[in-house]
Structure formats: structure tokens, C-alpha cells
Amino acid sequence: MIPELQAxxxxxxxxxxxxxxxLDVKVPPGRITAIVGANACGKSTLLxxxxxxxxxxxxxxxxxxxxxxxxxxxxxxxxxxxxxxGPTAPEGLTVLDLVTxxxxxxxxxxxxxxxxxxAAVHGALAATGIADLAGRAVDELSxxxxxxxxxxxxxAQGTPVLLLDEPTTYLDLAHQIDVLDLIHDLNRNEGRTxxxxxxxxxxxxxxxxxxxxxxxxxxxxxxxxxxxxxAENVAEVFDLRCQVTTDPVSGTPLVIPxxxxxxx
Amino acid sequence: MATKTLSPKSGAHFRLALPPLSGRLxxxxxxxxxxxxxxxxxxxxxxxxxxxxxxxxxEALKAVVGVGDPGTLLIxxxxxxxxxxxxxxxxxxxxxxxxxxQTMTRNALASPDMxxxxxxxxxxxxxxxxxxxxSTVSTQVxxxxxxxxxxxxxxxxxxxxxxxxxxxxxxxxxxxxxATSATDYLVARGMQFQAHAALGWLTGNLNGRDWSxxxxxxxxxxxxxxxxxxxxxxxxxxQLGDDVAIGLGTRVQFVRLALLVTGVGLxxxxxxxxxxxxxxxxxxxxxxxxxxxxAWPPPLAAGLTGALFVVGSDLAAARLFPMELPVGIVTGxxxxxxxxxxxxxxxRAGSGG
Numbered sequence: 001m002i003p004e005l006q007a008x009x010x011x012x013x014x015x016x017x018x019x020x021x022x023l024d025v026k027v028p029p030g031r032i033t034a035i036v037g038a039n040a041c042g043k044s045t046l047l048x049x050x051x052x053x054x055x056x057x058x059x060x061x062x063x064x065x066x067x068x069x070x071x072x073x074x075x076x077x078x079x080x081x082x083x084x085x086g087p088t089a090p091e092g093l094t095v096l097d098l099v100t101x102x103x104x105x106x107x108x109x110x111x112x113x114x115x116x117x118x119a120a121v122h123g124a125l126a127a128t129g130i131a132d133l134a135g136r137a138v139d140e141l142s143x144x145x146x147x148x149x150x151x152x153x154x155x156a157q158g159t160p161v162l163l164l165d166e167p168t169t170y171l172d173l174a175h176q177i178d179v180l181d182l183i184h185d186l187n188r189n190e191g192r193t194x195x196x197x198x199x200x201x202x203x204x205x206x207x208x209x210x211x212x213x214x215x216x217x218x219x220x221x222x223x224x225x226x227x228x229x230x231a232e233n234v235a236e237v238f239d240l241r242c243q244v245t246t247d248p249v250s251g252t253p254l255v256i257p258x259x260x261x262x263x264x
Numbered sequence: 265m266a267t268k269t270l271s272p273k274s275g276a277h278f279r280l281a282l283p284p285l286s287g288r289l290x291x292x293x294x295x296x297x298x299x300x301x302x303x304x305x306x307x308x309x310x311x312x313x314x315x316x317x318x319x320x321x322x323e324a325l326k327a328v329v330g331v332g333d334p335g336t337l338l339i340x341x342x343x344x345x346x347x348x349x350x351x352x353x354x355x356x357x358x359x360x361x362x363x364x365x366q367t368m369t370r371n372a373l374a375s376p377d378m379x380x381x382x383x384x385x386x387x388x389x390x391x392x393x394x395x396x397x398x399s400t401v402s403t404q405v406x407x408x409x410x411x412x413x414x415x416x417x418x419x420x421x422x423x424x425x426x427x428x429x430x431x432x433x434x435x436x437x438x439x440x441x442x443a444t445s446a447t448d449y450l451v452a453r454g455m456q457f458q459a460h461a462a463l464g465w466l467t468g469n470l471n472g473r474d475w476s477x478x479x480x481x482x483x484x485x486x487x488x489x490x491x492x493x494x495x496x497x498x499x500x501x502x503q504l505g506d507d508v509a510i511g512l513g514t515r516v517q518f519v520r521l522a523l524l525v526t527g528v529g530l531x532x533x534x535x536x537x538x539x540x541x542x543x544x545x546x547x548x549x550x551x552x553x554x555x556x557x558x559a560w561p562p563p564l565a566a567g568l569t570g571a572l573f574v575v576g577s578d579l580a581a582a583r584l585f586p587m588e589l590p591v592g593i594v595t596g597x598x599x600x601x602x603x604x605x606x607x608x609x610x611x612r613a614g615s616g617g
Contacts, residue, residue: 097559105512114279
């Protein structure tokens with residue numbers, strides 16, 4: 001049974017600056033959801049609130065009807081995983097050590113390497129294709145490999161819901177596709193609910209089942225990528241003129257930006 | 265039924281069916297800890313056998329457990345052993361405390377002597393000496409108060425919607441210089457013999473230590489050391505950053521406060537007993553980390569390194585130099601080259617830091 005993640009009447013703020021006000025959102029369980037929008041539109045803020053990294057000033061995020069802050073933190077960590085943007089590991093930490101730490105919410109003082117832990121860690125290394133890197137230091141890996149190692153840590157945590165904040169940032173195009181394919185596999189093979197913040201609209205259309213487009217701290221449109229990513233919506237959300245055609249490879253919407261110097 | 269396996273994938277680990285104990289083993293860390301403990305034992309044995317009145321190593325060890333003639337017993341049990349024990353305890357406390365702060369803030373510079381705690385003790389003790397409070401309050405109590413007040417100040421001033429390691433370091437460095445300036449002012453306005461006494465304390469000294477210094481420290485450490493080692497498990501997620509740690513179910517602010525209280529307790533009682541012995545809290549965890557080949561300062565190995573460091577330095581201070589020096593002068597002289605050598609060796613091997 002996949003838990004349902006939703007939020008109602010959210011007000012999110014840093015000190016006095018309100019970033020998101022009176023927002024309601026429901027994450028479709030078992031699907032991949034992408035949150036898109038211009039810089040500073042509140043998409044990362046919303047994801048942080050969904051992941052309980054930021055406490056709402058008003059309203060609440062709920063997992064299966066229970067407010068996040070009322071769920072014991074370790075119990076919550078067995079249901080809801082978060083991979084923040086640009087995490088850093090201590091110098092010299094091995095991939096195996098990093099992935100093993102994903103098991104923390106399942107471990108106790110006396111039980112620190114159960115059979116389930118071992119199976120989950122090796123399963124995560126295999127699923128992310130980095131089993132042969134297990135003994136290498138995380139900081140010595142390439143950007144793509146490093147991101148895989150962090151995703152492996154989140155996979156080993158074994159949560160039915162996984163939130164990712166810009167998992168493809170700082171990666172070259174090939175590694176971006178590589179990571180998104182991996183996320184797709186996690187969803188399709190293991191049925192995990194995935195919510196991620198993405199910058200690239202075309203990638204969001206390809207990989208997400210559900211797109212949430214945000215501007216100025218509110219949701220402008222949400223739903224199937226084909227319904228959400230239209231020329232009108234892109235113009236409103238990004239202040240960008242564009243044409244939307246069909247991706248010849250995936251059949252999903254493909255955004256062609258125009259800018260000031262080109263016209264159709 | 266016990267299974268002990270050494271699979272290449274998971275490394276060494278153990279798993280008992282009943283009770284359901286399991287864990288991963290780090291053979292190199294275990295070897296390093298054993299070697300450090302053995303070396304510390306030998307250093308203590310050496311410390312109690314050497315001196316103006318030489319006693320053989322075996323005789324000295326016998327005297328430690330109460331066997332021998334009254335003269336030897338007096339020298340070993342009342343003069344040399346307390347000094348060595350205070351050295352071991354202070355060194356262990358400093359090394360462990362340094363490992364706690366360096367792990368908590370994810371920064372090797374965040375040892376208690378860099379972020380003001382030790383300097384707080386210094387200001388309090390020197391104020392006590394200069395204003396003549398030491399006739400009513402012992403320097404031990406003043407040192408404790410100074411450290412605790414300083415730690416509370418650092419924590420409160422670093423608090424802004426929770427604390428971060430970075431803010432603790434910046435606030436700590438600021439307060440460290442304020443305390444150092446205050447101490448310098450007190451020394452300058454003090455009378456000559458007061459200034460001399462103050463400087464003697466500020467160097468860190470094990471001279472003339474007796475059981476009245478060892479006992480409070482030993483009792484405190486009996487509580488704080490197990491607490492610190494138990495908290496060590498929770499720092500494994502903290503090392504990955506606050507956001508990841510929260511995601512992995514760690515109560516970051518609670519764990520950080522618990523670590524702070526434990527680390528401050530260790531350094532406060534250590535400083536009260538031995539004075540602010542330089543460089544131990546900063547260097548011991550870093551030396552231990554490089555010996556054990558881990559990516560973080562290993563708490564137990566850091567404590568053992570600190571213990572060996574202080575007892576060894578005290579031995580060197582008494583034996584290697586024409587005049588007997590305070591231990592605090594030697595720790596810097598001996599410790600810095602060791603740390604530099606390990607750092608350079610690591611850089612040459614291709615894995616920096």
C-alpha cells in the first residue's frame with residue numbers, strides 16, 4: 001500500500017518572506033510527479049515542505065492523513081525519503097558506506113547490519129548500476145556516478161515515497177538522461193511514488209506522469225504533461241514565447257523556445 | 265548461532281541470531297585502537313617507572329596494584345601515577361571532544377580550542393588568579409564555569425532557526441578572540457607573581473597533579489565517554505549534512521545539542537584538571553582519522569590518540585629537555601609535525617585531506 005502525500009492551505013516562508021501562500025497539492029501515488037517553474041517560483045520550497053525539511057507556517061503536509069510533524073521522525077524516514085540538491089559526503093567516504101547510511105532509519109543500537117540491511121544495500125547498488133564502485137570514495141567519482149551513489153543511498157532507505165530536488169543539476173546531458181532513466185526504473189519496477197523538481201520541461205514531459213507548473217508561489221496548472229505543457233501555460237509560467245510540438249521519440253510535448261530574435 | 269563472514273562486497277561483519285546483534289567491523293580501525301591502547305599502557309608504565317628515583321618497569325606495575333616497599337608505593341601511587349592518570353584522562357577527553365566537534369560541524373578546524381571553549385576557561389581562571397578568588401574557589405571550578413559559560417554563549421549566539429555547524433564555528437572564533445583579549449588584559453594588569461601563575465596555568469601543565477584532580481575527571485568521564493560513543497552512531501547521518509540527516513530520521517537539533525553538551529563536558533573537566541593543553545583536541549582526531557583510514561574522526565581512536573599524545577608529550581617534556589617543561593609546550597612541538605607528515609603523505613598518495 002503506497003501512502004498518499006498531500007498538503008492543504010500551505011503557507012511557506014523564510015523569516016518574513018512568504019514564498020508560498022494557501023497552496024493545496026495532492027501527489028498521485030505510485031506515479032512520477034515533476035514540479036516545474038521559473039527560478040524562485042517556490043518549487044524547491046514546496047518540495048522541502050513535502051519532505052518536512054521546512055515547517056509550514058500555516059496548513060500541513062499529510063502522509064496518509066497524518067500531519068508530518070506528528071509522525072515520529074524515524075517512522076517517517078521509513079515512509080518518505082528526500083535527496084536534497086547538491087548533497088556533499090565527507091572526503092574519503094566510500095560508496096558502500098554512503099549507501100549503508102541510507103539504512104539508518106531501520107537500524108538500532110544493537111542491530112546495525114541485519115540481513116534486510118545487507119539485501120537492501122546490495123539491491124540499491126545493483127539497481128543503480130554502481131556495485132563495482134562500492135569500495136571507491138564518493139568524492140573521487142564523476143558527477144554522474146556520484147549522483148547515482150546518492151540515489152542508491154535513497155533507494156537503500158527503502159521508502160515508498162521518494163522526493164528529489166533537481167536530481168539532474170550539474171550533470172551533462174548524457175548523465176541527465178541516465179539518472180532520469182534510473183528514476184523511471186525505480187518507479188516502474190518498484191512502484192515507488194516519485195516527486196522531483198526539474199528545470200528541463202522536455203525531460204519533465206518525457207519522464208513524469210504528472211506535472212505541476214508553479215509561478216509566484218502558486219500552482220498555475222497541473223495534470224498530464226500533454227495538458228499542462230502548452231504554449232499558453234509556458235508563456236504564463238516562464239514569460240517565454242514558444243512553440244510546442246510532439247517529441248518524435250516519446251510522443252510527449254516538446255517545447256521549442258523562441259526568445260526575442262526568432263519568430264515563427 | 266553466530267555467523268562471521270568476510271565477503272568482499274560487504275566487508276567484515278558479524279550477525280548473531282539471538283540476541284539479534286549485528287554490525288559491520290572495520291579491521292583497520294580495530295587494529296589501530298588496539299595498538300594505541302597498548303602504546304598508551306606502555307607510556308604510562310614508563311612514566312611511573314622513570315624519574316629521579318628510578319624504579320624498574322615491573323616493580324612500577326606491581327606498585328600500581330599495591331605490591332612493593334612503602335617508599336616505592338608512595339612514589340608510584342601518590343606522585344607518578346596520578347600525574348600519568350590525569351594525562352591519560354585529559355588526553356582522552358580532549359581527543360574525543362575534538363572528534364565530536366569536528367564531526368558535528370563537518371569541519372576539522374572546529375575543535376574546542378579553536379572555538380573559544382578553552383579560552384573561556386582561561387579567562388575565568390586568570391581572572392580568579394588576578395582578583396585573588398582562588399583562595400575561596402579552586403581553579404578547577406573556575407575552569408569549569410568558564411568553559412560552560414563560553415559554550416552557552418556560543419550556542420545561543422549561533423542560534424537562528426536552529427544552529428548550523430558553520431555558524432557555531434564563526435561565532436566561536438569571534439568569542440575565542442574576545443576571551444583571549446580579556447585574558448591578555450588580565451595578565452597585563454596583574455602583578456608579576458600573579459601573571460606568572462596565570463601564564464603557568466595557560467600553558468597546560470601536569471606538574472604536581474594528584475588524585476584530587478584525577479577523581480572528578482574520572483567520574484565525569486565514566487558518564488560522558490559512553491554517552492559520546494553512543495552518540496557517535498547518530499553522527500553518521502549528520503556527516504551527510506542536515507537535510508540528508510533529517511531525511512534519514514535524525515533529530516538534527518537534538519543530536520547536535522546532545523553532542524555539544526557531551527563535548528563541552530569533556531573539554532571542561534579536562535581543562536579544569538590539566539589546563540588548556542595546546543593542539544591535542546585539534547590534532548588527535550585528525551591523526552586518528554589518518555591512522556584508521558576513515559572518512560571521519562573515529563571517536564574511540566581519537567580519544568586513545570589524545571591519551572597517548574599527552575602522556576607521551578609529558579614524558580618527553582620531563583626527559584628530552586635539559587629543564588622540565590610544561591606538557592602544553594611539547595604537545596604543539598610534537599603534534600604539529602606528526603599531523604603535517606600525515607597530511608603530506610595523504611596528499612602524495614592522491615587522496616587529499
